[in-house]
Amino acid sequence: MSDTLNSKPGIALGYRLQWEEVQQCHVLLYPEGMVQLNDTAAAILAFCDGKRSVLGVIAALENEYEAEDLREDVVAFLHEAVDRGWVRYG
């Protein structure tokens, strides 16, 4: 687990995160497909820049949203995001 916390998540090759005005939500675009994201997912992915570690992402989110104890949620989300192929560890 500590290995994961120190590794650096980034949006996977070929995926693009962007705001869609018409749909009024963030989406993740990939070859011939798209997923609509809820605000939480979009907020986490926005910090997955391949430079921050998972701990760095958590800290950035807690700072940005003036929140505490986000670790569990972020780790759970990233686990699923990796499983779906949205995020890869650099």
Add this chain to the structure above:
Amino acid sequence: MAKPPPPLWLLAEVTHSCPLQCPYCSNPLDLIPKKDELDTENWLRVLHEARQIGAAQLGFSGGEPLVRKDLEVLIGAARKLGFYSNLITSGIGMDAERVERFRELGLDHIQVSFQADDAVLNDYLAGTHSFQHKLDMARAVKANGYPMVLCFVIHRQNIGQVRQMLDLAAELQADYVELATAQYEGWALLNRDHLLPTQAQVREAERIAHEYQAKLKGKMRIYYVVPDYYENRPKPCVGGWGRVFLAVAPDGLALPCHSARGLPGLELHNVRERSIEWIWNESPGFNHFRGEGWMKEPCRTCDEREKDFGGCHCQAFKLTGDPTNADPTCAKSPHHHLVEKAIDTSELGIITSKPIVFRQRNKNSK
């Protein structure tokens, strides 16, 4: 009627020209002549207008989109508009330099199609020596940092080689592989007796696809969808009529499904005359099969009608003569025997007396 949801997919069929002659092509038999193609300015307007009403995925398709000399201009504009753009190509008409230039202009993804995993069958089906160049282009795509998507169109002539196709894809380090079933429209429908696999072949291909999905999980994603002819239920064609998908044909005709041209009773419009917004939201063609008002039995009272929306209207028309009939791939359709008969013919291994027809332009149209 409430305003429809935005189109998410814009398929830009920029030309019907193609250097290949695949007999499973789903383009219409009457290919649009080059002189009737939309010009650059009109395509740019189409991209802009479609993006404004919410289209996010853009497919450059054809024919072979690489034939268009203004493809670079369109790719650059698409990126600036915020499209995720997909180039759906045979690879013929580009070299490593053009692949790189597309990348710089902001193309997101290139899907290279193969006819088979070996040069002999590939080049026979394509009607031209193209296999080696496709390999080179697949490698160039990978080298340029695109996600590499390989597409094999599957039919009777090559379905026995699914394992070899997947091995080739793995060797090329593909990120995604589509084992796409031939769509029995246009040239493919004309050649259906040569192309339709047997039930056993379809299931064996499915088994192999599943085996490789498990083996290559996390490395290569494999898409294999059992063709509708073998499923007893239709597919929700293009995600439902006028719900997510908008195609524009080479001559500018806007289509709710890329095979919808010529459906009787359907009033379609050209992007030269009308805005994309009007076409999507207001036009009679796009509203024709929205909702359930058009449905007859067995669709009207079917408890699965919200799942498949009655299936493919183009297929219903081609096989039964009436696009408001249930898609005959559905076992509930009174016309389902037509599909069963086609599969039976395939099971019997009857070689049709009609020769396979390779796609070509009518000599009279340029």
